[in-house]
Amino acid sequence: MKRTTTHWALAGLAILMATSTMSCGGDAGLEISDAWGLPSPSVATTGAFFLTITNNGAEDDALIGATSPACGAAELHESSMDDQGAMTMQPVAGGRIAVPAGETAVLEQGGLHVMCINKLEEFTEGAQLDLTLQFEKAGDIPLTVEIRER
Numbered sequence: 001m002k003r004t005t006t007h008w009a010l011a012g013l014a015i016l017m018a019t020s021t022m023s024c025g026g027d028a029g030l031e032i033s034d035a036w037g038l039p040s041p042s043v044a045t046t047g048a049f050f051l052t053i054t055n056n057g058a059e060d061d062a063l064i065g066a067t068s069p070a071c072g073a074a075e076l077h078e079s080s081m082d083d084q085g086a087m088t089m090q091p092v093a094g095g096r097i098a099v100p101a102g103e104t105a106v107l108e109q110g111g112l113h114v115m116c117i118n119k120l121e122e123f124t125e126g127a128q129l130d131l132t133l134q135f136e137k138a139g140d141i142p143l144t145v146e147i148r149e150r
């Protein structure tokens with residue numbers, strides 16, 4: 001009886017470890033969720049990725065860059081409304097998106113996003129694209145991002 005209990009406890013632990021490795025991408029503190037990309041026509045040269053970063057660790061971190069085989073380059077951008085009421089975007093101030101310990105950074109339409117410059121793959125609905133996020137402390141976290149309508 002004791003042996004059976006131990007066996008199940010170990011199995012549970014293994015599942016727990018596998019789950020946390022998947023959601024945290026190699027770092028104990030960062031959790032990336034809701035990663036998706038906006039469908040765009042083939043003629044468009046750029047695309048955009050959105051995601052949520054939760055820092056469950058005790059140490060502040062920051063997203064400082066991204067790379068993707070689907071993009072000639074990937075940049076961290078922020079959209080804003082100019083004084084004429086038109087949407088514009090520019091690289092994020094300081095080249096980093098801070099994710100303080102215990103906080104969540106949300107990259108969403110109309111705000112922060114990862115901009116794909118010179119698309120090398122189709123951003124058609126249902127496509128699964130590789131994206132690697134680069135963090136100041138956690139290093140690289142690879143993701144698969146699904147292209148879909150919000």
Ligand SMILES: [Cu+2]
Nearest residue numbers: 077078089115
């Ligand atoms: Cu942009």
